[in-house]
Amino acid sequence: MKSVGERVPKLDAADKAAGKARYVQDLRLPGMLEAKVLRSTVPHGRIVSVDVSEAWKVRGVRAILTAKDIPAKAWGYAKDTTALKGDRVRRIGDELAAVAATDIEAAIEACERIKVVIEPLPAVYDIEATLAPGAPVLHESKGSNLVQTHHYEHGDVAAAFAKAAKVVEGTFTLPAQQHAALGPVGAVAEWDANGRLTLHDPTQIPFLVQRDLAEALDISPADLRIVQPAIGGAFGARLDLYPHEAIAALLARKAGAPVRLLFSRDEDFQTDPVRPRTIVKLRTAAAADGTLLARDADILVDCGAYVSWGSMTPVVMVNTFGNFYQCPAAKFRARTVWTNTQPTGAFRGFGNPELLFAVETQMDELARALKLDPIEFRLKNANRPEEVTPAGGRITSCGFKEVLEAVKAKLKRPAAPAEPHLKRGIGVAAVFHVGGGARIYRSDGCGATVKVDDFGKATVIVGATDIGQGMETAMAQIAAEELGIPVSMVRVATQADTDVRPWDVGVHASRTTFIAGNAVRLAAKEAKKQIEDARAALKLPPDAPVDKVVRAEHFRQKGRLISASAFYDPPTSMVDKANHGNVSAAYTWGCHGVEVEVDVETGQAVVKRVVAAHDVGRAINPMLVEGQIEGGVVQGLGYAMFEECVLKDGRMQNGFFLDYRIPGIKDVPDIETVLVETGDPEGPFGAKGIGEAPIVPIGPAIANAIADATGVRMREFPMTPERVWRELRNSR
Amino acid sequence: MKINLTVNGHAVALDVAPHRTLGDVLRNDLGLTGVREGCSTGDCGACTVLFNGTPIVSCLMLIPDAEGASVVTIEGLTKDGRPDPMQAAFVEKGAVQCGFCIPGMILASKAEDVPEGNLCRCTGYKKIQEAIREERRRTRPQA
Ligand code: FES
Ligand code: FES
Numbered sequence: 001m002k003s004v005g006e007r008v009p010k011l012d013a014a015d016k017a018a019g020k021a022r023y024v025q026d027l028r029l030p031g032m033l034e035a036k037v038l039r040s041t042v043p044h045g046r047i048v049s050v051d052v053s054e055a056w057k058v059r060g061v062r063a064i065l066t067a068k069d070i071p072a073k074a075w076g077y078a079k080d081t082t083a084l085k086g087d088r089v090r091r092i093g094d095e096l097a098a099v100a101a102t103d104i105e106a107a108i109e110a111c112e113r114i115k116v117v118i119e120p121l122p123a124v125y126d127i128e129a130t131l132a133p134g135a136p137v138l139h140e141s142k143g144s145n146l147v148q149t150h151h152y153e154h155g156d157v158a159a160a161f162a163k164a165a166k167v168v169e170g171t172f173t174l175p176a177q178q179h180a181a182l183g184p185v186g187a188v189a190e191w192d193a194n195g196r197l198t199l200h201d202p203t204q205i206p207f208l209v210q211r212d213l214a215e216a217l218d219i220s221p222a223d224l225r226i227v228q229p230a231i232g233g234a235f236g237a238r239l240d241l242y243p244h245e246a247i248a249a250l251l252a253r254k255a256g257a258p259v260r261l262l263f264s265r266d267e268d269f270q271t272d273p274v275r276p277r278t279i280v281k282l283r284t285a286a287a288a289d290g291t292l293l294a295r296d297a298d299i300l301v302d303c304g305a306y307v308s309w310g311s312m313t314p315v316v317m318v319n320t321f322g323n324f325y326q327c328p329a330a331k332f333r334a335r336t337v338w339t340n341t342q343p344t345g346a347f348r349g350f351g352n353p354e355l356l357f358a359v360e361t362q363m364d365e366l367a368r369a370l371k372l373d374p375i376e377f378r379l380k381n382a383n384r385p386e387e388v389t390p391a392g393g394r395i396t397s398c399g400f401k402e403v404l405e406a407v408k409a410k411l412k413r414p415a416a417p418a419e420p421h422l423k424r425g426i427g428v429a430a431v432f433h434v435g436g437g438a439r440i441y442r443s444d445g446c447g448a449t450v451k452v453d454d455f456g457k458a459t460v461i462v463g464a465t466d467i468g469q470g471m472e473t474a475m476a477q478i479a480a481e482e483l484g485i486p487v488s489m490v491r492v493a494t495q496a497d498t499d500v501r502p503w504d505v506g507v508h509a510s511r512t513t514f515i516a517g518n519a520v521r522l523a524a525k526e527a528k529k530q531i532e533d534a535r536a537a538l539k540l541p542p543d544a545p546v547d548k549v550v551r552a553e554h555f556r557q558k559g560r561l562i563s564a565s566a567f568y569d570p571p572t573s574m575v576d577k578a579n580h581g582n583v584s585a586a587y588t589w590g591c592h593g594v595e596v597e598v599d600v601e602t603g604q605a606v607v608k609r610v611v612a613a614h615d616v617g618r619a620i621n622p623m624l625v626e627g628q629i630e631g632g633v634v635q636g637l638g639y640a641m642f643e644e645c646v647l648k649d650g651r652m653q654n655g656f657f658l659d660y661r662i663p664g665i666k667d668v669p670d671i672e673t674v675l676v677e678t679g680d681p682e683g684p685f686g687a688k689g690i691g692e693a694p695i696v697p698i699g700p701a702i703a704n705a706i707a708d709a710t711g712v713r714m715r716e717f718p719m720t721p722e723r724v725w726r727e728l729r730n731s732r
Numbered sequence: 733m734k735i736n737l738t739v740n741g742h743a744v745a746l747d748v749a750p751h752r753t754l755g756d757v758l759r760n761d762l763g764l765t766g767v768r769e770g771c772s773t774g775d776c777g778a779c780t781v782l783f784n785g786t787p788i789v790s791c792l793m794l795i796p797d798a799e800g801a802s803v804v805t806i807e808g809l810t811k812d813g814r815p816d817p818m819q820a821a822f823v824e825k826g827a828v829q830c831g832f833c834i835p836g837m838i839l840a841s842k843a844e845d846v847p848e849g850n851l852c853r854c855t856g857y858k859k860i861q862e863a864i865r866e867e868r869r870r871t872r873p874q875a
Contacts, residue, residue: 009823016831017819017838019766019806026765182770182778182832182853232768232832233853265771468830468854623826623859630856631829657775657851665857666848 003480003487004685007623010473011492012230012466021230024186024202025262032188033062033100035251035261036107037244038114039271040089040096043340043650044123044136047087047116050097054113060106063255064114066097070250071218076241078147078307080139083216083246089118090138090305091340092651093271095243100251100259123340125650127277127302130339138305138338147303147336150314152322152579154390155329160294164285168365172282172358173716176302176645177275177638179347180662183232185272186262187245189252196223197249198497202231204238204465205506206498212241217249227497234467235635236346237272239508240308269655273345274645276310276336277302278354284362290372292327292381295359299334301351302344310344311336313351315440318579320352322391323587324359324432325381330390332579340650346508349695352433353636357717360429360700364707374428374704375408375591383432383589385678392580393587397678397688399615400589404430406613406674411593414608421601424608425709428593429700435617435688436586436680437570438509445569446512447502448519450479450527452562454554456547458483458527460492463504464516469691470624471512475520477620478684482524483531485546502565510689513620514586517684519568526564534562570682586680586688590614592633592697596705603725605706606669607637610698613674617688622675625690629673632694638663640699642718737798739764740808746795754798755779755790758805766806766835770851777850780836781805787840789849806835809842818842818867825863829854841867 015021052064067086074082085094097114101107122136129135130145138145161167188200197219203209206226214221231238244261252259263272279300285293303311314334321332367377383389385398407428414424437444448462460479464471476490483490493500504516531546534553553559570585593611598604612629619625642661646653654660679686703714712727735746739762748757755772758764758781767790770778774792781790782804790803809816815823818838828834833852840847841864852860 007826009826010828012831013823013826013828014815014819016828016834017806017822018810018815019764019835021831022765023768023832025769180853181830182768182776182851183830184770231830233830235853265773265776470829627826627829627855627859630858631854632856634856635853656773657771658773662851662853663857664848664851665846665860668857668861671856671858 003477004620006477006621008473008477008487008621010470010624011476012472023183023232024188024200024229025184027188027200027229027260029188029190029258032258032260033102033255034104034107035098035100035248035259036104036111037095037247038097038111040092040094040118042089042118042120043092045089045118045120047085047089048119049117051115052097054115055099055110058106058110058113060102061099061110062102062257063100063251064097064110065250065254073218075212075216076306076308077311081243081306083243083250091342093342095247098247098251100255123650125339125341125647127279127300127337127339130337138340145338147307147311147338150318150334150579152318152332153330154322155294157294157296157329157331160329161285164293165288166366166369167283167285168362168369169283170362170715172280174278174354174357175717176277177347177643178269178645178660179235179237181233181235181237184263184265185244185268186260187248188258188260189248190258191253196225198225198227199245199249200227200229201245202229202238204234204467204508206465207503208506209241209245210498213245213249216241216246225497225499228465231467235348236350236508239346239506266655269660270652271342273308273310273343275347276313276344280355280358282358282362284366286366286370288370290370290377290380292325294329295321295327296331297321301334301336302341303336303338304341304343305338306343308343309346312440313354316351317355319434319583320355320432323389323393326383341647348632348635349692353639353696353699356431356696357700360697361703361715364427364704375404378430379404392582394582395587396682397586397617397680398589399676399678402676403589403591403613403615406676407591407593407611410611410672414595417597421599423598423600423709424595425705426593426595427701427704427708428591429697429704431590431693431696433588433693433696434509434584435514435588436584436682437511437515437572439572439574439583441505442574443505443569444515444572445567446504446516446519447565447567448516448523449502449563449565450520450523452527452531452546452550454547454551456485456489456545456550458485458490460490460520461496461501462492462516462520463502464512465507466494467507469628470621471516473624474513474517474620478517478520479524481685482521483528510691510693513687514683514689515568515570517687519566521684522566522568523564526566527562530560530562530564585682586617588615588688588690588693590693590697592701594701594705596702596709598706598709598724600710600728603721603728605719605724607702609670611672611674612694613676614690614693615676615678616690617680617683618677618686619675620685620687625675626673628690629694630671633671633698634663634668636695636698640702640717640719642720644718733796735795735799737800738802740804748795750794750796752795753791754793754795757795758790764805764807768832768835770832777840778833778836780839780850782839782842787843806839809838817871821863821867825859825866827855827859827863
């Protein structure tokens, strides 16, 4: 009975296609109130007063909260935020007050009647200017706008640059990118009579929300239960606790009724975390024979007004920086900064798309300068299986060579177009990413229980979260394969809450198939053993069906429950103070080859074709893996070509889908995916994580193809027609 | 105000405020939550319904304009528990990820080969295109 490797349709797809899946906006509880947050329209200022007396006069209002009514203790990664702001606002969108009412119109009207007086302070939006002496400081207790500096070094960088035949350098500028998940942000909170909170929350980290929200509410985590509805996309946006989750809970407690807080789309665009604006200054050196010698990076990353995961993107950058390619010397500094803008969070790829735009552009520049084929140059310096890197990374399975060769075989130079203003070119870029978890928290673990019932049906209860990628289906396939039963006989308890499910650190870092998959596999293996033990004890024949064995065991007085639990935490470590260590139990490589056509009169670059080759270890479900690759390619194409938050005086100017354009069906090029199966020794059935890697190389591959077509180097995303046209003009 | 329309083949009589949108009424008064609300500004297509057979974004249509119309939502595509061929093709071809865009995408695809007014942030559209082609192949073999 083969399940692993099959193109099993997603188990939740039929419900989703029938409109039956329930997202947070579909939840309705009896007596439920609707909530609205009053937000600052001032980017930086001192709050003088917030007067809610008129708001209470709106019919239907049941609760109003300001900072005075909630726990004052700051929370968050840098302990720099509260659910409602009391003394200062630090960005447009800061939460000043919140209202719960019987209907949303009443809540909105009440917010409009709240009188707020804010004394404006000078603000800073630019990520370089925010570190300049005299810049307004956002969090005075922190002394400056510098959040953190990350350092890394190996080898003798100065000597390597001195002896290099060729050195390239450049500054790369990356915009804020919106997750723009189609499902809106929101939460529904209800308290029971024992003072226990249930939060319906499409979060990526149910167990960490349990911890962090308890801190924000000043209650015990034991009194908190997180239930996840169907999640309408997340991509990293829901990897932290944000104020709205606390506000929903606080309003519900105050009102004594369930409260639903849903963002409008513009609220989502204006206030939910984004991929951080980033500036990468990079130098790369190579010897005349094409041996990579050294890299030196200096990076600035925006955190926005409050620190969330944006500040940790250098941790992933550094992992790539120290491990990717055989590079004998490397030096890295990244500083993360506060500015009076939207907070920045995790976003698929987590720093890697930002860093590798620079790294992979310079790989292309060096190959050209040294007159080497860009793929041969990469092959010469590629990581190999069973290698220990200078950063301490332990590489096991490695399909770098295979993905490079796959692209080389499939990407053909197109014929030159007849029209003289059209130029065609090809470009490649590669990616290195974690594929076996990522120990950025002390735990990288996940638990699972597999029970088999008297009807032969197996239920998988696992800590992992599905955000659309297909966790449920992959886990069912793994359990079915291990138990030797069809996938149709496996259910995954995706509706289960944190009271029922075992621990998991959350869905991030492409970790779920690898980590949760290993936990499920171990539990299923043990459950299988229990069944076989029962079969032997009961002297049932080898061909007696599973349901018969389990039933006989459960109906016997000294029988035993067929149910097994397992915990998997990968053999990795957190990085040390110098950012050395092996954070992942497996790594993954990919290469994208791209064909573009550039109109040199308008600057319009169109991606015609993409070959996306990825080392996936083993595809548990090739159809879902292809879906991850295609989705990542197109999201990365949006980031590279047209997505950008246009900021003016701290306000996003294009906070609608009409103006903030994400790729539509007509923007999609011909995409060919190539799955390279290296069979990872630690991965479940050889699998490695693949959720993030595909968003990374597409951007630099396009930039390299534009350079191939026109001779012009793009060092800023998005590569809009205007920017390309300007570079073309400057190059003349 | 009083409104009469046909929803998924059933006659429906409503008494609702005239400033409300068709999408809001379908979702919140009739419980047809398969009509997704992704933006409320007509830009994402998640709230697509078939309006007298033509896909429209229901978040922009005011309820008085729906008087007498026949509206089909995603719930109305499933007949006797059997999925519509387009729903089946989306499932089989792996065109569903988070699923939020999918009801609107499926309804638009019933009428359009290239549903360009419908956004999807997850799939990259390739498997959506494959699903549409597959449905066309199955339901219009001659075309
Ligand atoms: S909700 Fe109607 S188009 Fe987005
Ligand atoms: S499947 Fe998630 S938006 Fe389309």
